[in-house]
Amino acid sequence: MQSTKQSTWRVARKLAFRQIQRSSIWMNILTVAIMVLTFLNLVLITGILTGLTEGIFKDNRSQYTGDVFISALTGKEIIENSYAIQATLNSHPEVKSYTSRYVKQATAEANYQTRWDFDTQENSVSLELVGIDPATETKVTKLANSVTVGDYLREGESGYILLGADNLAEYTEFSDSFEPLKNITPGTRVKVSFSSGSAAENAVSGPHGGGDNGSGVDRSGVSTEFIVKGIVESKVGQVAKRAYITTDDWNHFVGGAVDGANEFAISLVSDSDAQVVVSELQAYGLDRYAKIETAEEAIPSVLDDLSKTFGLLGNAAGGVAVVVSAITVFVVIYINALTRRKQIGILKGIGIKGEAIKRAYIMQSLFYAIVGSLIGYILIFFIFIPHFNANPIDFPVSDGILAATFWGTTLRALVLVSVTAIAGYIPAWLIVRQNTLDSILGR
Amino acid sequence: MEPIIKIQNIVKSFGRDELKIDVLKGISLTINKGDFVALMGKSGAGKSTLFYQMSLLDRQTSGEVFIFDQPTDVLTEEDRVSFRLQHLGYIFQDYALVPELSAEENVMLPLMMLGYEEPEAQMIARRTLDKFGLEGKYTNRPNQLSGGQQQRVSIARAVAKGPEVLFADEPTANLDGASSDEVIDVLRALNSEGQTILMVTHEQDYAKYCNRVFWMEDGLITKE
Numbered sequence: 001m002q003s004t005k006q007s008t009w010r011v012a013r014k015l016a017f018r019q020i021q022r023s024s025i026w027m028n029i030l031t032v033a034i035m036v037l038t039f040l041n042l043v044l045i046t047g048i049l050t051g052l053t054e055g056i057f058k059d060n061r062s063q064y065t066g067d068v069f070i071s072a073l074t075g076k077e078i079i080e081n082s083y084a085i086q087a088t089l090n091s092h093p094e095v096k097s098y099t100s101r102y103v104k105q106a107t108a109e110a111n112y113q114t115r116w117d118f119d120t121q122e123n124s125v126s127l128e129l130v131g132i133d134p135a136t137e138t139k140v141t142k143l144a145n146s147v148t149v150g151d152y153l154r155e156g157e158s159g160y161i162l163l164g165a166d167n168l169a170e171y172t173e174f175s176d177s178f179e180p181l182k183n184i185t186p187g188t189r190v191k192v193s194f195s196s197g198s199a200a201e202n203a204v205s206g207p208h209g210g211g212d213n214g215s216g217v218d219r220s221g222v223s224t225e226f227i228v229k230g231i232v233e234s235k236v237g238q239v240a241k242r243a244y245i246t247t248d249d250w251n252h253f254v255g256g257a258v259d260g261a262n263e264f265a266i267s268l269v270s271d272s273d274a275q276v277v278v279s280e281l282q283a284y285g286l287d288r289y290a291k292i293e294t295a296e297e298a299i300p301s302v303l304d305d306l307s308k309t310f311g312l313l314g315n316a317a318g319g320v321a322v323v324v325s326a327i328t329v330f331v332v333i334y335i336n337a338l339t340r341r342k343q344i345g346i347l348k349g350i351g352i353k354g355e356a357i358k359r360a361y362i363m364q365s366l367f368y369a370i371v372g373s374l375i376g377y378i379l380i381f382f383i384f385i386p387h388f389n390a391n392p393i394d395f396p397v398s399d400g401i402l403a404a405t406f407w408g409t410t411l412r413a414l415v416l417v418s419v420t421a422i423a424g425y426i427p428a429w430l431i432v433r434q435n436t437l438d439s440i441l442g443r
Numbered sequence: 444m445e446p447i448i449k450i451q452n453i454v455k456s457f458g459r460d461e462l463k464i465d466v467l468k469g470i471s472l473t474i475n476k477g478d479f480v481a482l483m484g485k486s487g488a489g490k491s492t493l494f495y496q497m498s499l500l501d502r503q504t505s506g507e508v509f510i511f512d513q514p515t516d517v518l519t520e521e522d523r524v525s526f527r528l529q530h531l532g533y534i535f536q537d538y539a540l541v542p543e544l545s546a547e548e549n550v551m552l553p554l555m556m557l558g559y560e561e562p563e564a565q566m567i568a569r570r571t572l573d574k575f576g577l578e579g580k581y582t583n584r585p586n587q588l589s590g591g592q593q594q595r596v597s598i599a600r601a602v603a604k605g606p607e608v609l610f611a612d613e614p615t616a617n618l619d620g621a622s623s624d625e626v627i628d629v630l631r632a633l634n635s636e637g638q639t640i641l642m643v644t645h646e647q648d649y650a651k652y653c654n655r656v657f658w659m660e661d662g663l664i665t666k667e
Binding site: 010015018342348351352 | 557
């Protein structure tokens with residue numbers, strides 16, 4: 001003989017099993033389908049919203065910051081003592097490679113060759129001109145892959161420029177606030193100027209033109225002509241709004257003005273902890289000369305806020321999904337229990353404890369929730385995540401993936417199962433607590 | 444004569460104030476061990492209401508129901524469920540079998556609730572079904588059985604646990620003549636083995652098999 005507790009569970013199990021097994025297959029399929037959809041709603045909405053921001057972080061890391069990003073201190077134009085930082089990076093065991101970038105605010109003009117007077121409107125755009133070593137940049141970021149039209153820069157070549165798509169009318173949709181360059185294709189010549197005082201003193205002729213070659217008006221003191229070699233398309237604003245030349249041209253163009261780099265993007269060996277590397281670099285005292293951050297820290301704060309907002313939205317949507325699923329299960333179990341009210345009365349009449357009957361309904365609810373969640377797991381981890389990884393959603397700000405971790409998904413499944421159990425218990429409790437004879441007689 | 448159920452001055456009323464109706468108007472009777480009792484009367488006489496009070500499926504408005512000399516008023520709803528499980532058996536007019544369970548599972552359910560292990564409960568269930576001529580029907584679900592067979596499963600479920608009193612609420616009302624006879628034969632056989640039975644019936648033909656017949660009229664017992 002078993003204890004009352006054991007026998008209550010066994011009777012509940014028997015009733016639940018048979019009710020599931022012998023109820024309408026379509027009813028079971030429908031209920032499980034609702035649970036699957038609820039589970040997907042719970043995971044997918046949050047996962048896609050999180051994936052959108054994760055995509056932003058991922059793109060920033062792969063195209064701009066690397067794993068660790070070093071930039072000039074606030075208020076400083078360049079990183080002082082750049083050579084000390086380079087020396088440290090060269091010897092740090094966890095640094096796989098790094099790239100130095102030289103950045104200066106500049107103006108690029110497209111129609112300087114056909115604009116013969118001051119009345120004709122100048123087609124120019126203000127942008128960040130960046131000097132890079134094409135080879136080392138490729139070791140750290142995927143800038144080369146972002147050149148969608150034309151070609152990437154080659155080491156040692158001179159006179160070419162890559163233009164970020166955000167500066168070009170044919171590629172950007174955000175052209176209301178400024179006038180982008182028009183009719184730019186690889187091979188087009190543009191004049192690049194900048195107005196740095198120190199640079200002006202070192203005005204040089206560029207590889208394809210002089211400071212003022214007669215085809216444009218040089219009002220800044222330093223300008224030169226480049227041939228557009230490629231267009232850089234990227235959802236990372238920092239990448240797409242810049243223009244890139246080789247460090248050789250940078251040295252010619254800016255000349256002795258190169259006191260130090262403006263940025264270092266660092267790629268770490270696999271399994272390295274970026275935060276640890278940052279702490280080590282700071283411990284060396286390098287933070288006196290530069291801001292040293294992980295990729296996550298380096299992302300613009302507006303994106304970080306966006307990420308948190310999407311996280312909140314995802315949780316809110318998930319919360320709504322849980323409430324919807326709870327109501328669905330409540331209705332399904334309530335109708336189920338209501339149609340069996342007489343039977344429940346008879347079971348109580350012949351001595352089956354109300355607790356056993358209630359547990360039978362909880363088990364049914366759990367069955368639907370667990371089966372629904374398991375199918376949801378399979379769909380998410382074996383279909384949706386691989387699919388979205390292979391075919392990211394084309395959001396304007398990033399390539400969205402489905403961000404769903406096993407434990408995050410399990411937590412959501414547990415929430416769903418718990419809420420479903422409660423939603424199954426309440427209607428069963430409502431019916432079971434009714435007067436036994438009233439239930440039997442249906443009054 | 445060992446009294447099993449004793450009721451004293453049972454009143455059952457429905458409604459309130461001017462709308463109050465006394466369905467039972469102060470009934471007292473005693474049922475002894477081994478009795479086969481028939482409760483008879485016209486519709487509305489109160490026989491089913493009395494049946495529900497005596498079988499602890501309902502609570503009387505006033506009066507006392509004693510089973511084994513124990514007052515049942517003090518039992519909570521939960522205690523009543525346990526009491527019914529341990530001491531009383533029920534046969535309902537419409538068989539009241541769980542449609543999702545097989546014949547043997549219907550019989551096993553109260554046994555499992557009593558604490559029997561599943562294999563033992565199955566053995567007892569099959570033995571009881573055999574006794575009522577249901578060999579080979581163990582795994583049939585209620586909708587795969589005739590009305591008479593379903594009622595015999597219902598009787599098997601009620602008696603498998605060995606209740607002190609068997610309550611039968613118009614057990615032949617939904618059955619044809621032959622099936623009704625079968626059910627009455629089963630009840631007679633049980634009574635001959637010492638089973639106390641209280642049966643509500645309209646059928647005078649079956650009342651003759653009972654050793655005691657109570658006639659009810661307008662909420663009172665008018666004749667025994």
